[in-house]
Amino acid sequence: MNTSRGRARFGVLVPFTNTNLEPDLALMCPAGISLHVARMGGYDEDEIPDESQMHGLGAADLDESLRLLLGAKPDVVLYGCTSATLTHGPQFDRELATRISAESGAKTVTAAGALVHALTTLGAKRIGFASPYVPAINNMAIGFLDELGFETVQRSEVTQTLDNTGQGALDPDAVFQLGLAADHPKADVLVLSCTDMRSVETLARLEIAVGKPVISSNQAMLFQAMHLLNLKEPIQGFGQLLERPR
Numbered sequence: 001m002n003t004s005r006g007r008a009r010f011g012v013l014v015p016f017t018n019t020n021l022e023p024d025l026a027l028m029c030p031a032g033i034s035l036h037v038a039r040m041g042g043y044d045e046d047e048i049p050d051e052s053q054m055h056g057l058g059a060a061d062l063d064e065s066l067r068l069l070l071g072a073k074p075d076v077v078l079y080g081c082t083s084a085t086l087t088h089g090p091q092f093d094r095e096l097a098t099r100i101s102a103e104s105g106a107k108t109v110t111a112a113g114a115l116v117h118a119l120t121t122l123g124a125k126r127i128g129f130a131s132p133y134v135p136a137i138n139n140m141a142i143g144f145l146d147e148l149g150f151e152t153v154q155r156s157e158v159t160q161t162l163d164n165t166g167q168g169a170l171d172p173d174a175v176f177q178l179g180l181a182a183d184h185p186k187a188d189v190l191v192l193s194c195t196d197m198r199s200v201e202t203l204a205r206l207e208i209a210v211g212k213p214v215i216s217s218n219q220a221m222l223f224q225a226m227h228l229l230n231l232k233e234p235i236q237g238f239g240q241l242l243e244r245p246r
Helices: 021-028 051-059 063-070 082-086 090-104 111-122 135-147 164-169 172-181 200-210 217-228
Strands: 008-015 033-040 076-079 107-110 126-131 151-157 189-192 214-216
Touching (some): 008 021, 021 033, 033 063, 051 082, 051 135, 063 090, 082 090, 090 111, 107 111, 107 217, 111 214, 111 217, 126 172, 172 189, 214 217
Parallel strands (some): 008 033, 008 076, 126 151
């Protein structure tokens, strides 16, 4: 019996230079969930992914990418860029999810919205925040989360300005150190934001080190997608969020 398909289809909209979202989802997804991916443009791969570039991605026309993705008839659509909507604000993020759902007929998860859903599920109020973004996007991300009731008590940033390739090339050890630097005694949860950062491979190790839950964009998207489809089984090895009974 083929157990690789049959339970649900996840349609994924991913920035065209992103190399980590697809393997992360493939690593974490339980049997029977198939992944169907369409790539998004709207930014320049040779430019630094700063607030202007990511703001442009968030505002880019999704019609063709979504049309092609819908050929797979997904049960849920994942909008796989966190900073694209963090740079626009919570209302934009909600409206984007509503629009994708209306056009696709599928349930919809955005990466930024999934972080909010995960933090709410965990009952977090204060967070440590880490990402590979430029400082201006981190400011916007922290403002986004603050507007929704989550106070950032510690932030951690990379020391150099990374291009699209550089963000995706951070190895799990580098991500672990970035996450450690975001910890604070008052933080309830650590947030590792960016769908192209190799966070999921270090979540369990980082949780042991800091003694609290750690969430990442890709892990949080999977968690919310499974919640929306009433898929309840815990997933081991990728942080407390996915391991908790649902």
